Amino acid sequence: MQRAEHQATNNHWGKLPLSFYERKNVLLIAKELLGKILVTNFDSIVTAGRIVETEAYNGAVDKASHAYNNRRTNRTEVMFAHGSTAYVYLCYGIHHLFNIVTNVKGVPHAVLVRAVEPLIGIDEMLARTNKEKLDYTLTKGPGNVSKALGIATHHTNSSLLENQIYIVDDGFKLKKNEIIATPRIGVDYAGNDALLPYRFVVAGNKYVSGKR
């Protein structure tokens, strides 16, 4: 009840606006994306999950980023688009990893969504992932998130302000002590930058990647 009233009076309710994505602090954005709802709507099939794990990639100065040193290639060009653009790339030839481009045009910041908690369209997600029943493996890890939500590389460069892939604030709030920052996963190649606490997780959430 209280939650519903809060939602009704929260003027940020709804799809996150351009102003959310275009801010300069990608760490803050990655942290604030925890608790928001990632929605896909392809041919009127809606699936959605609450984001519980993200990683920030801090552009030109971040050795872990594909856009380190402002490296521009066909693949990374989309990272230089304005905030609210999707960056989806193929990893290990198998997994389609979904990122949110942030900051203004020309600054290649991005946030990788590493895990969500399934909310809407669970049957559809199970079908997409060839799974029988809902458990923590459905949307744990970035490859699984994309598979369950139906996101693939052809969605790269799509706008999160449109109606196929977007992020919603439903008023859900996490307490400060529910958010933990850790080093990022799988970026050992980045030297010192592999140690930066740029990964954000919801404490104790079973969909967060890693060992249980």
Add this chain to the structure above:
DNA sequence: CGACCGATCGTCT
């Protein structure tokens, strides 16, 4: 538990 391995292919050198 931890270490290791195979899958699989676009991207960059």
Add this chain to the structure above:
DNA sequence: GACGATCGGTCGA
């Protein structure tokens, strides 16, 4: 031609 911002499985201690 080498290599991943991964995953799920196996194997051995």
